[in-house]
Amino acid sequence: MSSHAQPQTLYGVPHSLYTGIARCYLRTQGIAYSEIPTTHADFSQRIVPAIQRSIIPVLETPQGEIVQDSLDIIDHFEAQGVPYSAYPAGLLQRVLSVIIAYYGTQAMLPHAMHYRWSYRDQQDDFLRDQFAAGAGEAMADKIMARMNSYLPQLGVDEHTIPEIEASFLQLLNTLNAHFAEHPYLFGGRPSLADYGLIGPLFAHLGRDPVPGHIMKTRAPKVFRWVERMTAPGLDTPEFPDYGDDYLADDAIPATLEPLLQQIADESFPMLTDKLAFMDGLIEKYQPADGQPVSPKPHQRYVGVVDTAFRGMPVKAGVQPYLLYVLGKADRMLAEGSAEEQARVREALAARGLAEALPGERGYSVDRRNHIEVWARP
Numbered sequence: 527m528s529s530h531a532q533p534q535t536l537y538g539v540p541h542s543l544y545t546g547i548a549r550c551y552l553r554t555q556g557i558a559y560s561e562i563p564t565t566h567a568d569f570s571q572r573i574v575p576a577i578q579r580s581i582i583p584v585l586e587t588p589q590g591e592i593v594q595d596s597l598d599i600i601d602h603f604e605a606q607g608v609p610y611s612a613y614p615a616g617l618l619q620r621v622l623s624v625i626i627a628y629y630g631t632q633a634m635l636p637h638a639m640h641y642r643w644s645y646r647d648q649q650d651d652f653l654r655d656q657f658a659a660g661a662g663e664a665m666a667d668k669i670m671a672r673m674n675s676y677l678p679q680l681g682v683d684e685h686t687i688p689e690i691e692a693s694f695l696q697l698l699n700t701l702n703a704h705f706a707e708h709p710y711l712f713g714g715r716p717s718l719a720d721y722g723l724i725g726p727l728f729a730h731l732g733r734d735p736v737p738g739h740i741m742k743t744r745a746p747k748v749f750r751w752v753e754r755m756t757a758p759g760l761d762t763p764e765f766p767d768y769g770d771d772y773l774a775d776d777a778i779p780a781t782l783e784p785l786l787q788q789i790a791d792e793s794f795p796m797l798t799d800k801l802a803f804m805d806g807l808i809e810k811y812q813p814a815d816g817q818p819v820s821p822k823p824h825q826r827y828v829g830v831v832d833t834a835f836r837g838m839p840v841k842a843g844v845q846p847y848l849l850y851v852l853g854k855a856d857r858m859l860a861e862g863s864a865e866e867q868a869r870v871r872e873a874l875a876a877r878g879l880a881e882a883l884p885g886e887r888g889y890s891v892d893r894r895n896h897i898e899v900w901a902r903p
């Protein structure tokens with residue numbers, strides 16, 4: 527059992543993408559917690575003033591420490607030691623787990639939001655029920671309208687929708703084949719990659735009626751992985767002799783290669799365009815170290831780029847947060863020996879993923895006082 531005897535408090539709701547990431551992690555590690563919705567007075571009276579915006583998930587420890595951000599919540603517990611660390615020992619697996627986490631938490635936002643909000647006629651009763659349970663009847667309509675309004679800045683439009691749907695089906699096919707052979711992406715326990723993908727694949731694509739039906743009927747093994755990720759501990763009855771460690775020797779399973787190919791195909795040129803946009807912002811405004819990335823804490827987008835998704839032109843909003851995620855991969859790589867770094871760079875280049883590492887740009891994105899800020903050397 528867990529060494530965390532007193533329960534943690536997790537502020538969140540069942541249908542929230544990022545809350546799911548933190549919740550799956552707590553359950554896998556056997557960390558006792560209770561989940562409290564944002565309607566609770568504690569959230570508005572204590573948590574929001576402390577974190578400067580209304581956002582979930584938020585962890586409050588029994589000692590009163592407050593942690594916002596799904597990945598920071600993971601790192602908070604990693605630092606204390608957990609039964610199933612989310613960071614593989616192999617440097618390539620570790621770096622790829624960050625890139626896959628980026629794909630899940632950032633690149634799949636259009637998939638999640640499209641399937642949630644473009645099929646209102648078929649799932650409105652379900653969504654209304656979920657939002658009312660999480661935020662109260664009075665607030666449900668307002669929050670639903672706000673979430674629905676995010677589609678244009680996510681690049682969800684009549685031209686991209688067929689590509690977003692093709693991307694979802696391709697992902698399901700790949701993962702269905704992978705999870706027939708392995709319980710998790712890199713072997714016998716979930717890594718940051720699994721936690722990144724579970725965000726969209728649980729809250730939206732795994733449980734909203736329209737995409738949930740597609741997942742169950744077309745990719746039953748993916749549905750089982752979603753259950754496995756949300757279960758306590760490791761839930762692997764299909765793999766009795768598999769063991770609970772990552773694949774040895776930093777191996778990348780053959781069944782994962784199509785996923786890495788899809789991530790490379792879909793990340794470029796969009797990621798490069800977004801990074802170039804941020805380079806331009808920094809060049810123009812020369813923010814000081816520690817300056818928030820946007821004027822108001824709840825603003826996540828700093829601009830819009832003309833780019834492409836699977837060959838389709840699209841306007842996409844730029845979130846500095848993506849650099850917060852991908853910067854982790856650069857830092858991990860820097861910890862390896864020169865030989866190891868060369869091996870990993872070569873492996874990334876062979877998969878078209880070399881440019882997924884932002885590299886040294888004269889700035890990075892950090893989080894201070896719960897807010898994303900520009901970090902300067």
Ligand SMILES: N[C@@H](CCC(=O)N[C@@H](CS)C(=O)NCC(=O)O)C(=O)O
Binds near residue numbers: 542544583595847
């Ligand atoms: N980077 C944050 C993102 C959290 C986030 O976007 N949470 C959504 C719910 S899934 C939210 O609170 N949105 C509030 C809003 O957009 O107004 C994390 O990983 O925790």
